[in-house]
Amino acid sequence: MPELRKDPITGRWVIIAAERAMRPSDFIRQPAVPTGGRFCPFCPGNESKTPPEVLAYRPGGGRPNEPGWTLRVVPNKFPALRVEGDLNRQGEGVYDRMNGVGAHEVVIETPDHMLTLSELSEKQVEDVFWAMRDRIVDLRRDKRLRYIIVFKNHGAAAGATLEHTHSQLIALPVVPKRAQEELDGSRRYFDYRERCIFCDILRQESDSGARVVLESEHFLAITPYASRFPFETWILPKRHSSHFEASEIPEMQNLGWIERAILRKIDKVLERPAYNLMIHSSPVQEGAMAHYHWHIEIIPKLTNAAGFEWGTGFYINPTPPEEAARFLRDVGLV
Amino acid sequence: MPELRKDPITGRWVIIAAERAMRPSDFIRQPAVPTGGRFCPFCPGNESKTPPEVLAYRPGGGRPNEPGWTLRVVPNKFPALRVEGDLNRQGEGVYDRMNGVGAHEVVIETPDHMLTLSELSEKQVEDVFWAMRDRIVDLRRDKRLRYIIVFKNHGAAAGATLEHTHSQLIALPVVPKRAQEELDGSRRYFDYRERCIFCDILRQESDSGARVVLESEHFLAITPYASRFPFETWILPKRHSSHFEASEIPEMQNLGWIERAILRKIDKVLERPAYNLMIHSSPVQEGAMAHYHWHIEIIPKLTNAAGFEWGTGFYINPTPPEEAARFLRDVGLV
Numbered sequence: 001m002p003e004l005r006k007d008p009i010t011g012r013w014v015i016i017a018a019e020r021a022m023r024p025s026d027f028i029r030q031p032a033v034p035t036g037g038r039f040c041p042f043c044p045g046n047e048s049k050t051p052p053e054v055l056a057y058r059p060g061g062g063r064p065n066e067p068g069w070t071l072r073v074v075p076n077k078f079p080a081l082r083v084e085g086d087l088n089r090q091g092e093g094v095y096d097r098m099n100g101v102g103a104h105e106v107v108i109e110t111p112d113h114m115l116t117l118s119e120l121s122e123k124q125v126e127d128v129f130w131a132m133r134d135r136i137v138d139l140r141r142d143k144r145l146r147y148i149i150v151f152k153n154h155g156a157a158a159g160a161t162l163e164h165t166h167s168q169l170i171a172l173p174v175v176p177k178r179a180q181e182e183l184d185g186s187r188r189y190f191d192y193r194e195r196c197i198f199c200d201i202l203r204q205e206s207d208s209g210a211r212v213v214l215e216s217e218h219f220l221a222i223t224p225y226a227s228r229f230p231f232e233t234w235i236l237p238k239r240h241s242s243h244f245e246a247s248e249i250p251e252m253q254n255l256g257w258i259e260r261a262i263l264r265k266i267d268k269v270l271e272r273p274a275y276n277l278m279i280h281s282s283p284v285q286e287g288a289m290a291h292y293h294w295h296i297e298i299i300p301k302l303t304n305a306a307g308f309e310w311g312t313g314f315y316i317n318p319t320p321p322e323e324a325a326r327f328l329r330d331v332g333l334v
Numbered sequence: 335m336p337e338l339r340k341d342p343i344t345g346r347w348v349i350i351a352a353e354r355a356m357r358p359s360d361f362i363r364q365p366a367v368p369t370g371g372r373f374c375p376f377c378p379g380n381e382s383k384t385p386p387e388v389l390a391y392r393p394g395g396g397r398p399n400e401p402g403w404t405l406r407v408v409p410n411k412f413p414a415l416r417v418e419g420d421l422n423r424q425g426e427g428v429y430d431r432m433n434g435v436g437a438h439e440v441v442i443e444t445p446d447h448m449l450t451l452s453e454l455s456e457k458q459v460e461d462v463f464w465a466m467r468d469r470i471v472d473l474r475r476d477k478r479l480r481y482i483i484v485f486k487n488h489g490a491a492a493g494a495t496l497e498h499t500h501s502q503l504i505a506l507p508v509v510p511k512r513a514q515e516e517l518d519g520s521r522r523y524f525d526y527r528e529r530c531i532f533c534d535i536l537r538q539e540s541d542s543g544a545r546v547v548l549e550s551e552h553f554l555a556i557t558p559y560a561s562r563f564p565f566e567t568w569i570l571p572k573r574h575s576s577h578f579e580a581s582e583i584p585e586m587q588n589l590g591w592i593e594r595a596i597l598r599k600i601d602k603v604l605e606r607p608a609y610n611l612m613i614h615s616s617p618v619q620e621g622a623m624a625h626y627h628w629h630i631e632i633i634p635k636l637t638n639a640a641g642f643e644w645g646t647g648f649y650i651n652p653t654p655p656e657e658a659a660r661f662l663r664d665v666g667l668v
Binding site: 001002093175 | 336337338340342344345346347351352415416419426427429431434493506507508510511512513515531534535542563575647648650652
């Protein structure tokens with residue numbers, strides 16, 4: 001019998017179709033790996049082909065917008081949103097609109113075109129998180145910007161248009177609907193139980209172990225109970241914290257380690273799939289909140305979401321998360 | 335300046351990125367057309383390869399599960415949900431689950447393997463809607479089934495696994511989150527203004543004309559103001575009605591005509607793209623509602639939704655709906 005499971009945070013229902021269970025080999029596609037060969041604006045020597053950098057790590061010193069960096073953050077050349085201008089909210093009959101004020105930046109994670117994030121060193125992966133944190137801390141000084149989403153599209157199937165490994169950051173003048181739903185859902189739980197739903201999930205998952213992929217000093221990686229997608233994996237900080245950018249130094253170091261380990265497990269089990277990765281955090285102008293708990297969501301791109309999913313927000317997942325967790329655990333640290 | 339637009343029904347924000355505007359030719363991919371050649375369980379003569387039919391149209395008469403049909407509805411051989419069993423709702427610590435009780439059926443739209451829905455006659459397209467209506471009216475007698483989603487995935491990129499043209503229907507024991515959001519959003523509008531938001535949209539779009547694709551006696555086809563995707567198209571009945579299955583005979587006839595015309599326009603402008611099509615309607619156990627208005631949503635599959643969209647429910651659409659509407663209008667009736 002298929003099972004309907006409810007996500008306790010958003011209230012979203014998911015069908016776990018164990019009878020049509022799909023194993024990793026059912027999903028293997030073309031590996032998402034760089035092939036090189038085309039001109040790349042993210043490679044060293046091509047710094048002038050991007051807008052001027054807003055941040056770079058140059059352990060050996062050197063001048064801005066020249067080679068010598070190990071990580072570089074630049075505005076997106078084709079931004080979805082722009083920093084200039086005012087919001088100019090207005091109605092249009094039944095509709096509402098405002099100007100697309102915001103920021104859209106790219107984190108170039110390494111100078112080496114041929115490496116993927118999972119192939120970088122622990123220190124390099126940690127640096128990617130520091131760069132995201134540094135940019136959030138800078139951007140939130142602009143009080144118009146209310147929410148910052150940090151995400152990574154890896155591989156063309158996951159929406160990446162350039163193959164040189166990079167993450168992105170979009171700062172928005174509104175709190176987007178999905179983020180607001182998570183905030184509202186976790187607040188309702190908190191109002192009723194006076195506990196953080198994510199902290200309760202951490203406790204329950206740690207006790208049961210069935211959906212645990214990996215545990216480190218400061219983090220727990222699980223396949224969520226109501227996984228929307230096969231091999232969907234979340235990384236949750238053990239210490240309650242509403243804002244990613246409030247992470248402490250030992251946490252940031254440990255985050256680099258566990259993220260790299262999880263991506264390498266996914267690479268191994270699913271033969272280097274395309275994936276999307278997102279940091280779910282709290283609105284940047286708000287103070288610390290007891291009810292929300294930042295975390296990372298990783299979604300390997302294995303199936304085509306279809307009309308049913310779009311139309312209903314009701315996902316059919318052919319791989320029970322307990323099985324996905326077992327495959328990811330069994331592959332060991334690679 | 336990019337523009338942020340708010341969907342008045344769900345509150346979802348969308349970025350209309352006019353400066354990165356994409357024209358139809360930017361989206362052309364492999365056409366989604368049948369190639370034949372592989373064994374097809376939906377072809378006449380192979381009736382025994384599907385579960386026994388629950389409905390068929392045989393204008394010339396004939397026996398069930400034998401050739402002679404023009405349209406056939408069968409249970410999905412690999413259903414996401416099953417009719418047998420009881421719901422058995424239960425908690426599991428912080429989580430909720432229930433058995434996957436429901437129905438999952440397939441409407442085989444024509445015996446001809448090589449045709450797509452847009453290539454069928456008006457009468458055949460109308461018959462597809464009659465079949466959906468007939469199945470809804472039958473299934474809703476099971477009081478456990480609260481919501482029925484009717485959808486079509488056309489082409490592999492849109493999630494179709496069999497190329498013989500077909501639609502699907504899933505009957506659920508819960509009202510899914512997205513449907514509930516639309517119901518709630520339109521109720522809030524109604525409570526405040528005592529008018530249906532969709533009726534107001536029909537009035538405003540008809541007056542402005544900028545986003546009108548096609549108008550028929552009983553329907554208006556538009557590209558919605560806060561389109562999530564390039565060339566997203568909605569077909570709305572002019573007469574207020576909360577339930578698709580309550581459509582009247584002249585409406586059903588006219589619906590076959592306009593749906594076929596819209597699909598042929600999309601085929602022409604975008605060179606036969608893959609697409610998802612959904613009927614958004616009201617929970618089947620509820621009576622007529624003044625605040626909700628059933629409609630069809632068609633989403634050509636042109637871009638890969640990426641981490642940002644998944645993570646936030648905030649869509650970036652590179653084609654302003656006014657431009658999409660113009661392209662679709664200009665191609666004329668084909």
